[in-house]
Amino acid sequence: MEEVDLLIVGGGVVGLACASAAARPGRTVCLLERHPRFGIETSTHNSGVIHAGIYYPPGSLKATLSVEGREALYRFCSRHEVPHRRCGKLIVAGPDDDATGLEALHDRGVANGVNDLEILDEADLRRLEPRVRGSAALWSPSTGIVEAEALVRALRYAAEDVEAALLPASGLLEAGDGNNRIEVRTSAEWIGARAVVNAAGLDADVVSEALGGRRFRIYPCRGEYAELIGVSRQLVSRPVYPMPAPAGEHLGVHVTPTTWGGVMIGPTIHYQDDKQDHEQGRLPVEAFVEPTRQLLPDVRPEDLRAGGTGIRAKLSADPGAFSDFLIERDPYQPRLIQAAGIDSPGLTACLAVARRVGTLVDEVLGDGARGTEGRSGEEERHNA
Numbered sequence: 001m002e003e004v005d006l007l008i009v010g011g012g013v014v015g016l017a018c019a020s021a022a023a024r025p026g027r028t029v030c031l032l033e034r035h036p037r038f039g040i041e042t043s044t045h046n047s048g049v050i051h052a053g054i055y056y057p058p059g060s061l062k063a064t065l066s067v068e069g070r071e072a073l074y075r076f077c078s079r080h081e082v083p084h085r086r087c088g089k090l091i092v093a094g095p096d097d098d099a100t101g102l103e104a105l106h107d108r109g110v111a112n113g114v115n116d117l118e119i120l121d122e123a124d125l126r127r128l129e130p131r132v133r134g135s136a137a138l139w140s141p142s143t144g145i146v147e148a149e150a151l152v153r154a155l156r157y158a159a160e161d162v163e164a165a166l167l168p169a170s171g172l173l174e175a176g177d178g179n180n181r182i183e184v185r186t187s188a189e190w191i192g193a194r195a196v197v198n199a200a201g202l203d204a205d206v207v208s209e210a211l212g213g214r215r216f217r218i219y220p221c222r223g224e225y226a227e228l229i230g231v232s233r234q235l236v237s238r239p240v241y242p243m244p245a246p247a248g249e250h251l252g253v254h255v256t257p258t259t260w261g262g263v264m265i266g267p268t269i270h271y272q273d274d275k276q277d278h279e280q281g282r283l284p285v286e287a288f289v290e291p292t293r294q295l296l297p298d299v300r301p302e303d304l305r306a307g308g309t310g311i312r313a314k315l316s317a318d319p320g321a322f323s324d325f326l327i328e329r330d331p332y333q334p335r336l337i338q339a340a341g342i343d344s345p346g347l348t349a350c351l352a353v354a355r356r357v358g359t360l361v362d363e364v365l366g367d368g369a370r371g372t373e374g375r376s377g378e379e380e381r382h383n384a
């Protein structure tokens with residue numbers, strides 16, 4: 001049996017970031033990913049928005065870690081040449097919206113530490129985005145966009161640089177308690193680990209149960225996209241969102257330019273039983289015309305084509321409820337650390353999530369003092 005100090009289950013942005021954040025001199029770190037390539041589930045099927053941290057309840061992990069993670073992500077992307085743009089975003093009040101909702105969003109953002117928000121009138125909105133319709137808007141200059149595939153690659157290289165052993169095509173199949181360790185079987189071998197991080201995304205519930213941890217359920221929630229084609233892609237130059245639903249976490253179908261010159265429309269929201277079904281029963285592209293025209297009235301039906309889909313790993317089945325990330329030392333399995341329920345803004349927050357997880361790993365392994373206080377091995381290496 002292979003013996004390691006830390007085993008991470010899941011090779012999306014969260015697991016890969018955890019590998020770097022938890023690396024310490026003399027500590028052996030190994031990461032299991034069931035697919036032959038890293039990050040091919042949710043981490044590369046999303047809107048690619050670096051969120052400012054406006055929407056989430058003050059004090060929640062989503063609020064704290066998106067504010068903290070956003071700046072860490074900008075620094076990481078610059079340092080590792082990951083295509084990204086701090087382009088800002090607009091949340092627009094349409095003719096039928098109550099524009100006082102923008103003030104409530106502004107105040108919530110400020111309570112979360114987003115201090116650069118500004119409410120724009122119609123003339124200012126038009127100066128920034130002449131083709132967008134709205135009577136007023138909330139301007140968030142610190143929102144941005146990032147190329148998710150390039151981010152996954154850079155996180156992988158960063159983890160390899162700190163000598164984490166990354167094992168693709170190695171799913172966790174079963175696990176059991178050993179002598180002062182958790183023993184995990186993959187298709188190839190048994191691995192004994194003194195600490196395990198559950199970063200298994202849509203299957204975090206299955207992995208937690210296999211490891212003897214807390215029981216919870218992940219509810220898969222599909223988001224579908226359309227895309228603008230041809231010259232219609234020039235109608236907008238930064239993310240434009242409608243006013244969010246009054247309750248819950250759906251930010252509304254929005255318009256998001258990509259770093260490679262595309263424009264995505266979406267995502268929609270649809271709970272389903274299957275965690276991997278991206279295609280069955282997809283919405284017709286016509287379903288995106290009206291929501292797009294609410295924001296960009298010049299868009300014609302022929303300007304749209306079907307886009308991708310992504311599946312959120314939600315901890316609640318109620319679209320009207322807020323559910324936070326689950327980041328904790330497991331109450332039932334003391335060697336297990338949960339990084340579960342990481343739906344949006346998990347791309348934005350991945351480095352901050354990893355930093356929290358790194359601190360918990362230090363606690364479990366009881367050797368935090370060997371690392372550099374409060375900084376990940378990767379950050380330390382690159383700041384040296």
Ligand SMILES: Cc1cc2nc3c(=O)[nH]c(=O)nc-3n(C[C@H](O)[C@H](O)[C@H](O)COP(=O)(O)OP(=O)(O)OC[C@H]3O[C@@H](n4cnc5c(N)ncnc54)[C@H](O)[C@@H]3O)c2cc1C
Pocket residue numbers: 009010011012013014015032033034035038039040041042043044045046047048049050051170171172173199200201202203204207222223224267309310311312313342343344345346347348349
């Ligand atoms: C439609 C949509 C839009 C989004 N938009 C944004 C956005 O604009 N901005 C933002 O910040 N966030 C956004 N998100 C959220 C973001 O994509 C996720 O929070 C983030 O990708 C979560 O990363 P992860 O590593 O936890 O999960 P994943 O990327 O799903 O990684 C988990 C990995 O675990 C592996 N795994 C599972 N079980 C096992 C096992 N038994 N053994 C080994 N490996 C296993 C899986 O194969 C997978 O690769 C969006 C999400 C969706 C679905």
